[in-house]
Amino acid sequence: MNxxxxxxxDHNVTDEKITEVFEALTENPLAAMTIIxxxxxxxxxxxxxxxxxxxxxxxxxxxIEELNLDFSKLEAATAKLQETK
Numbered sequence: 001m002n003x004x005x006x007x008x009x010d011h012n013v014t015d016e017k018i019t020e021v022f023e024a025l026t027e028n029p030l031a032a033m034t035i036i037x038x039x040x041x042x043x044x045x046x047x048x049x050x051x052x053x054x055x056x057x058x059x060x061x062x063x064i065e066e067l068n069l070d071f072s073k074l075e076a077a078t079a080k081l082q083e084t085k
Contacts, residue, residue: 002062002066016027019067021035025053026064026073
């Protein structure tokens with residue numbers, strides 16, 4: 001299982017919410033960060049999770065594939081995120 005998805009499941013995030021997070025990541029990565037922060041994950045686990053999401057596009061790709069979401073949206077979102085740096 002993808003470590004990002006695993007972390008979310010470890011903190012009792014529902015499958016529906018996980019899909020919502022990754023759909024948001026494919027459309028607007030910065031907005032997805034806000035959603036992740038509202039999931040009730042303890043701060044000591046939240047910060048590493050956010051860093052993983054922001055710095056490891058391969059894990060995002062794996063999660064998108066695992067959830068059967070539209071990969072082309074992830075590519076567009078990644079490009080958008082690179083523009084903001």
